[in-house]
Amino acid sequence: SQQGEEDPQALSIQEGENATMNCSYKTSINNLQWYRQNSGRGLVHLILIRSNEREKHSGRLRVTLDTSKKSSSLLITASRAADTASYFCATDAEGTYKYIFGTGTRLKVLA
Amino acid sequence: DTGVSQNPRHKITKRGQNVTFRCDPISEHNRLYWYRQTLGQGPEFLTYFQNEAQLEKSRLLSDRFSAERPKGSFSTLEIQRTEQGDSAMYLCASSSTGGASHGVNYGYTFGSGTRLTVV
Numbered sequence: 001s002q003q004g005e006e007d008p009q010a011l012s013i014q015e016g017e018n019a020t021m022n023c024s025y026k027t028s029i030n031n032l033q034w035y036r037q038n039s040g041r042g043l044v045h046l047i048l049i050r051s052n053e054r055e056k057h058s059g060r061l062r063v064t065l066d067t068s069k070k071s072s073s074l075l076i077t078a079s080r081a082a083d084t085a086s087y088f089c090a091t092d093a094e095g096t097y098k099y100i101f102g103t104g105t106r107l108k109v110l111a
Numbered sequence: 112d113t114g115v116s117q118n119p120r121h122k123i124t125k126r127g128q129n130v131t132f133r134c135d136p137i138s139e140h141n142r143l144y145w146y147r148q149t150l151g152q153g154p155e156f157l158t159y160f161q162n163e164a165q166l167e168k169s170r171l172l173s174d175r176f177s178a179e180r181p182k183g184s185f186s187t188l189e190i191q192r193t194e195q196g197d198s199a200m201y202l203c204a205s206s207s208t209g210g211a212s213h214g215v216n217y218g219y220t221f222g223s224g225t226r227l228t229v230v
Contacts, residue, residue, distance in 0.1 A: 042221040101153035
């Protein structure tokens with residue numbers, strides 16, 4: 001079963017625009033992560049945010065976490081064609097040591 | 112190569128045959144995970160090991176599936192009597208506990224996956 005759900009399922013933007021993806025989850029968590037997956041490839045870890053953190057930055061990525069709403073967002077600023085990929089959030093429920101992935105957002109950045 | 116390595120990259124097999132996949136994690140990572148991913152879906156958890164101990168198995172993992180991690184290093188995932196519904200990408204990931212025996216989770220490093228096609 002999927003713990004998280006990303007929204008929107010698909011997103012198409014022009015190069016240079018910002019892309020925002022949202023993730024909602026169901027149970028209390030220790031951490032939330034975002035991953036990127038290019039078509040037919042493995043997943044690449046982007047950023048991990050702990051349940052006691054509210055915001056984290058890494059390069060052009062900004063992640064927020066609202067544990068009261070059980071939601072997170074991933075913002076990619078100044079998008080590039082190379083950002084075209086599927087993006088997944090993953091959460092580890094309290095007391096567990098595994099991450100459960102959401103259904104993903106397919107991002108297409110048009111040059 | 113310091114990444115997670117999975118072999119083979121692709122496997123085509125006839126229904127009813129057995130297949131085995133191998134995963135070599137990052138050497139200092141003590142946790143190893145197997146996931147399955149079908150087209151358009153997120154990865155689904157199958158099982159995980161801490162060192163050589165298999166600590167959790169998903170209900171998705173029928174008795175045709177078995178995973179091992181002898182000596183706490185590489186891992187194998189075997190599927191017996193394959194069915195067409197087993198066709199998927201099988202992903203392996205490893206992570207560290209940062210020296211803690213429990214209670215700490217870090218990010219995963221994934222391998223490139225093994226794509227299984229059952230015909």
